[in-house]
Amino acid sequence: MYPTKTLQEKIRLFMIILIPILITQVSMYAMNFFDTIMSGKAGAADLAGVAIGSSLWVPVQMGVVGILMAMSPIVAQLTGAKEADKIPFTVQQGMYLSIALGVVVSIVGAFLIDPILSMMDLEDRVRHVAKYYIITIGLGMIPFFIYNLLRSYIDGLGHTRISMAIILISLPLNILFNYIFIFGKLGLPAFGGIGAGIASALTFVINFLLSIWIVHYVRPFREHRIFRNFLKPALKEWLSQLRLGIPIGFSIFFEVSIFSAVTFMLSVYSTNTIAAHQAAINFASFLYMIPLSIAMTLTISVGFEVGAKRFIDAKAYSYLGILSGVMIAFVAGAILYIFDDQVARLYSENPEVISLTKQFLFYAIFFQFADAFGAPVQGILRGYKDVNITFWMSLFSYWLIGLPSGWILANYTSLDAFGYWLGLIVGLSAGAITLFGRMQYLQKKMINKFS
Known part of the structure; x- marks a missing residue:
């Protein structure tokens, strides 16, 4: 990171940071993407089992990773404030914390x-796959948490290309591991959807080892010792x-x-409905990696x-990011809309x-717009270390507006299972609007205070 003066310089630096993060996030989610696709080829029950297993694992995984993401604004602000000597101690303690959380x-x-x-009212095969998918992927949990802390x-x-390099090395290996363990190659039994959990755990260990090697031996990280x-x-x-990480994580x-x-x-519906829901949410989440990458940038x-108390520049980056997210939402x-059949197949x-x-997938089109607007705003507020209010806004918008409205629409209208997705749109939109209001208030307050 370095100071910028003109909008052109900001756009250039923004893209330098964003593109590697985007490639990293897309590649990381590609692991889940290929888990789902390859499990689906093993059968609808395996796809549904991975869907249920992922639904239990992913929120916990992302919640803890969110706690560890506090390291990014801490390091960024220390760097901006020219207090880099505090970074080694902070990172070491973060690693201890990662292990404890694991x-x-x-x-x-x-x-x-x-x-x-x-x-849950699940078929025996679906329940079996879900349970052992969680158990096997959990074997790589602590390496995964430490890797994300170091990332x-x-x-x-600002060295986002390093994270990109790590994931580009491990993604092909994850696909290979999926092929071996899901379909039973090299003399191993065919584990079906459970094999996706084994493959992910092995990939987490590889990411962990690569990140340790880079931080220990590669400049400028090795200078922090x-x-x-x-x-x-x-x-x-x-x-x-x-105190910073828990509100982000939650x-x-x-x-x-x-x-x-x-x-x-949706578990009360048929296995085919669960499988279709998982397929659609998997691809929509894949596209969500774009606004999430903008948020991290x-x-x-x-x-x-x-950290450098340049609040006008911070505001400029904020609106640059929001505009980028909205433009990309139209593409997503x-x-x-155009490739729904190809995606489903x-x-x-x-x-x-x-x-x-x-x-x-038709409903997914609409909550892409809420995500593309809301995710960047969350990233902005984390940059300010303003995380407590976003915690409460997220809880209210998603769980007190989105989920109840989805349940009502699913059970008291003809929308049936699709009513839950319309509820998601309502919750995500409410969250995006309230967070944007908080961002504007905070920016005005900081600029007035320090101008």
């Missing part, structure tokens, strides 16, 4: 998997990071888990300018699943 999630998950799955540190310094002179865990620093959790809640509610660029919507050869997937 242990807690593992223990809690061990007690909750069976009770939660037992509450947030690397990205916070992260893996030399380890200090003891400092609970005070953990609490400091958690905001992400509330947004992601609403999709999981819809999947659970804004956290870094806005955080850097806020067009893709969903990626996931299944079952005519009923294809037909249902196409109908779900």
